[in-house]
Amino acid sequence: MTDPADGTSAGDDDEGRLAELIAQRRAKVAALRDRGIEPYPVRFDPTHTLATVRSQWTELAAGASSGEQVTIAGRMVARRGHGKLAFVDLREDGTDLQVMLQEDALGNAMADALELDIGDWVGVGGEVIRSKRGELSVRATSVTLLGKALRPLPDKWHGLRDVEARYRHREIDLIVNPDARRALLVRSQVVSALRRELEGRGFIEVETPMLHPIPGGATARPFVTHHNALDVDLYLRIAPELYLKRLIVAGFPKVFEINRNFRNEGMSPRHNPEFTMLESYEAYADYGDVMDLTEALFRAAALATVGTLDISYQGRPVSLAGPWPRRPMLDLVREAVAREDLSYDTPVDELRALCAAHDIEPLPGVSAGALVNELYEGLVERELWDPVLVVDHPLATSPLARRHRSAAHVVERFELVVTGRELANAFSELTDPDDQRARFEAQDLARAAGDDEAMVVDEPFLTALELGMPPTGGLGVGIDRLAMLLADVPSIRDVILFPTLRPER
Numbered sequence: 001m002t003d004p005a006d007g008t009s010a011g012d013d014d015e016g017r018l019a020e021l022i023a024q025r026r027a028k029v030a031a032l033r034d035r036g037i038e039p040y041p042v043r044f045d046p047t048h049t050l051a052t053v054r055s056q057w058t059e060l061a062a063g064a065s066s067g068e069q070v071t072i073a074g075r076m077v078a079r080r081g082h083g084k085l086a087f088v089d090l091r092e093d094g095t096d097l098q099v100m101l102q103e104d105a106l107g108n109a110m111a112d113a114l115e116l117d118i119g120d121w122v123g124v125g126g127e128v129i130r131s132k133r134g135e136l137s138v139r140a141t142s143v144t145l146l147g148k149a150l151r152p153l154p155d156k157w158h159g160l161r162d163v164e165a166r167y168r169h170r171e172i173d174l175i176v177n178p179d180a181r182r183a184l185l186v187r188s189q190v191v192s193a194l195r196r197e198l199e200g201r202g203f204i205e206v207e208t209p210m211l212h213p214i215p216g217g218a219t220a221r222p223f224v225t226h227h228n229a230l231d232v233d234l235y236l237r238i239a240p241e242l243y244l245k246r247l248i249v250a251g252f253p254k255v256f257e258i259n260r261n262f263r264n265e266g267m268s269p270r271h272n273p274e275f276t277m278l279e280s281y282e283a284y285a286d287y288g289d290v291m292d293l294t295e296a297l298f299r300a301a302a303l304a305t306v307g308t309l310d311i312s313y314q315g316r317p318v319s320l321a322g323p324w325p326r327r328p329m330l331d332l333v334r335e336a337v338a339r340e341d342l343s344y345d346t347p348v349d350e351l352r353a354l355c356a357a358h359d360i361e362p363l364p365g366v367s368a369g370a371l372v373n374e375l376y377e378g379l380v381e382r383e384l385w386d387p388v389l390v391v392d393h394p395l396a397t398s399p400l401a402r403r404h405r406s407a408a409h410v411v412e413r414f415e416l417v418v419t420g421r422e423l424a425n426a427f428s429e430l431t432d433p434d435d436q437r438a439r440f441e442a443q444d445l446a447r448a449a450g451d452d453e454a455m456v457v458d459e460p461f462l463t464a465l466e467l468g469m470p471p472t473g474g475l476g477v478g479i480d481r482l483a484m485l486l487a488d489v490p491s492i493r494d495v496i497l498f499p500t501l502r503p504e505r
Helices: 012-034 050-056 109-114 163-168 170-176 178-200 241-249 287-305 329-337 348-357 368-383 433-448 459-466 479-487
Strands: 065-082 085-092 095-102 121-130 136-147 224-227 232-236 254-262 274-283 310-313 316-319 326-328 388-391 413-418 421-428 472-478
Touching (some): 050 065, 050 085, 050 095, 065 095, 163 170, 170 178, 178 287, 241 472, 274 479, 287 388, 287 421, 310 479, 368 388, 433 459
Antiparallel strands (some): 085 095, 224 232
């Protein structure tokens, strides 16, 4: 079995030692309560954060005292010394600060201070000083236990050594692993930057339902639940697209939502069943306008998080500086298979033979467009490293996108691919209600034939389209994947606070 304190394989000796440590700490809790001291007090009033102390007294000389009293708080993460002089390190919001414990300053409270354990939450009052060795510190005149840790933290040199334990016990990972904390802070900065950029362009943020009566907005397998009072099945949101388009119909010209989506599909380093998307819709725009918007959003996110457009991902440079190349999907596939004559009119049998020659196994009965898409996904996408806007996708794989204004068999759609991953997907939106109905009906037939990711006919959305919808450009950005790129982490689990995991054995 696994020890949740350090993520290592725990034998009988380890289990016994852990139980002994917990018992010792519980005994300390009982002893404190016997003395009338509450080990989990209701509140505390710091005057400064640890980061504020560090920034405010940067000029204090070694061996000097500031004469200023502060009250601070944090988790105790290290301890050195004993007897009449000891040092502990507190950590708060990613910042560490040393506290000096002296019997001369603490008096009878010194004994209680030395009984504190690593992991305890502690409040300290005292004077800001710099030690003779040059370490900024607070010389404690009072020490208050704010929250007793019953379980020990992992050894600071080894941390959580089991990768799955890091994700399963994320709170421990965030305490002891600065890289985990950094990745999740990057994610927060990404979301803030995207929101600021869109609001600066006149978009308004909205919220649409997460429980849908009809699964729609993308081709994916939904999660199903049941509403007891209404006695109806509902579906966790696959995508908010159709509701957001109804707001364009309603007369809101620019809307966006940063939303949680759910897809009942497999897990991988780039897939989690629950994930976050940014979706935006802009009236009077087309997919060319949305390409420009996408570049602006990614630039804003990169500059806000890492301060540059020339980044590194997993040891390899990536330039986010634009303009990004715009390459039709068919051209990329032609290059990959060395067939300049390849087209959407190429016979299906010939396309299937091409797929087989490259160990690609498409579903039976799919169209030429779907087979070209299979070749793209199997041969091209993973090879695109610097940003590429892959444009003009097959009609067969794009049931919500407008037909291309000047080319047959394709729609006005693009995907942004960076480091071999799709990070954004966008269309000139389909606004013709009759064409949209025909697309839905084709999807419904595919669903009846066994494609459980195909869409169904969404009558409320079609009714909304019949009211009239202006030309619109729509965009979806994978927040998790963008955060992975900018945080330079290999797995989507590194940027999701509590990723979906298999049950523990």
